[in-house]
Amino acid sequence: MAKNYVLVLTGNTGTGKTTVASYLAEHYHIPQVITHTTRAPRTNEIDGVDYYFETVASFPKNHYLEHVTYANNQYGSSWEGLERAWSKHHIIAIVLDTAGAVTYARELGEQAIIIYLTVSNIDNLAMRLVDRGDDAREVKARLSSDEYVRDLAVPIGIKSVAHIIKNDDWNKTTQQVDAIIASLE
């Protein structure tokens, strides 16, 4: 039986983690683990598809493998979510902040394939978030959050294992992602 893997897409806000997850779903039928958050849905985000949207009261009722606070909202991923996705495919993907990626690397070892996305010019990130349709005030708050500053660098806990992709040019990004998938199949 093929070994189970989880592709952990991590990196700063706007670097393209969700875009890569969509590419993996479209081109490889790799399911994305749906995580939980107390943040309000963005335009076009659907409960149970993009996230399980929670209230501050409902969030703690789930069983989390790890959970974090990011820009004043809570986010968490569960073992149940991983198992549900693995029941569909032996390679699955999850989008996490860098603190979550460190936990996955520690808890799952070689089963967790860490992909850290970045860009050459961080000034482009604000524009990407605005173009995505994010509220301008929220973009400002996010770019001045402690988590934004922290996620500008690869944390020590994943430095030796992370595949680092500079997502400036989408064609080059997909080539690097394709090479990682080929190494697992």
Ligand SMILES: Nc1ncnc2c1ncn2[C@@H]1O[C@H](COP(=O)(O)OP(=O)(O)OP(=O)(O)O)[C@@H](O)[C@H]1O
């Ligand atoms: N290579 C690229 N060149 C230009 N724009 C890109 C590229 N990759 C992704 N984008 C765009 O950047 C925006 C942010 O991408 P995405 O939502 O995937 O980021 P993210 O890392 O998931 O962000 P967050 O952590 O804030 O949810 C989207 O509008 C996406 O279409």
Ligand SMILES: Nc1nc2c(ncn2[C@@H]2O[C@H](COP(=O)(O)O)[C@@H](O)[C@H]2O)c(=O)[nH]1
């Ligand atoms: N550690 C975790 N990080 C998560 C989880 N779900 C999402 N995220 C990360 O949070 C930030 C903000 O996400 P956004 O959708 O509000 O832009 C981003 O870095 C995500 O990768 C989770 O369950 N655990």
